[in-house]
Amino acid sequence: MLxxxxxxxxxxxxxxxxAQPQATIEIAGQNLTQIPWQGGNFGVMAVVTNPTAENVHxxxxxxxxxxxxxxxxxxxxxxxFYLHPGQVCHPVMSISFEENLAPVSKQYLVxxxxxxxxxxxxxxxxxxxxxxxxxxxxxxxxxxxVSPSAFPGEPxxxxxxxxxxxxxxxxxxxxxxxxxxxxxxxxxxxxxxxxVDGWREAGAHEVxxxxxxxxxxxxxxxxxxxxxxxxxxxxxxK
Numbered sequence: 001m002l003x004x005x006x007x008x009x010x011x012x013x014x015x016x017x018x019a020q021p022q023a024t025i026e027i028a029g030q031n032l033t034q035i036p037w038q039g040g041n042f043g044v045m046a047v048v049t050n051p052t053a054e055n056v057h058x059x060x061x062x063x064x065x066x067x068x069x070x071x072x073x074x075x076x077x078x079x080x081f082y083l084h085p086g087q088v089c090h091p092v093m094s095i096s097f098e099e100n101l102a103p104v105s106k107q108y109l110v111x112x113x114x115x116x117x118x119x120x121x122x123x124x125x126x127x128x129x130x131x132x133x134x135x136x137x138x139x140x141x142x143x144x145x146v147s148p149s150a151f152p153g154e155p156x157x158x159x160x161x162x163x164x165x166x167x168x169x170x171x172x173x174x175x176x177x178x179x180x181x182x183x184x185x186x187x188x189x190x191x192x193x194x195x196v197d198g199w200r201e202a203g204a205h206e207v208x209x210x211x212x213x214x215x216x217x218x219x220x221x222x223x224x225x226x227x228x229x230x231x232x233x234x235x236x237x238k
Contacts, residue, residue, distance in 0.1 A: 022122040035131035050083035062093035106131040163235035166212040
């Protein structure tokens with residue numbers, strides 16, 4: 001378990017120099033990727049920019065981790081290249097997803113990191129990927145005829161505005177009464193705020209997140225409700 005926690009910390013660590021960034025990266029098509037239950041190999045595009053006045057050698061690493069945290073990352077892809085000052089490139093990385101035999105959908109976080117020659121992460125972006133549930137599998141792995149209505153709807157989480165300064169509103173909706181946890185983490189995996197932690201009735205809810213005491217950067221809002229996890233990236237810009 002300690003090794004897995006250390007692995008997660010390394011994946012999330014981003015020593016991004018916000019004042020004078022050495023690189024920027026963005027995963028194209030944020031939160032739009034829907035993986036079929038059969039799985040497969042998928043190309044994910046990143047947009048990488050060299051904002052410096054020098055030619056820079058970069059390594060891009062892209063990986064996916066199944067939620068909830070604590071599991072080993074899926075196989076990753078990486079490449080190395082040089083960028084001239086102000087140059088932008090659009091590399092397409094390959095991520096593989098295995099067949100989902102569970103009767104519930106799976107969620108993954110896909111990480112794209114830019115690493116300099118010193119092995120330091122200088123830019124990071126995160127997006128969420130959903131994999132559809134198998135159309136009919138019981139707990140023993142046997143195929144069954146299962147109506148889609150047999151599975152309750154997943155909770156939803158949205159944050160607006162995003163990027164924000166210094167406040168944003170987190171809105172979430174649950175289909176039935178259940179215990180809800182909504183927490184915010186920095187890119188090193190440290191919890192920076194607990195927004196919700198208790199029993200909530202069915203319906204739509206909202207809570208304000210105030211980042212006044214936090215530095216600019218990327219944060220992750222994680223909603224847990226009834227064993228289902230939703231994660232959204234937050235960008236605080238001051």
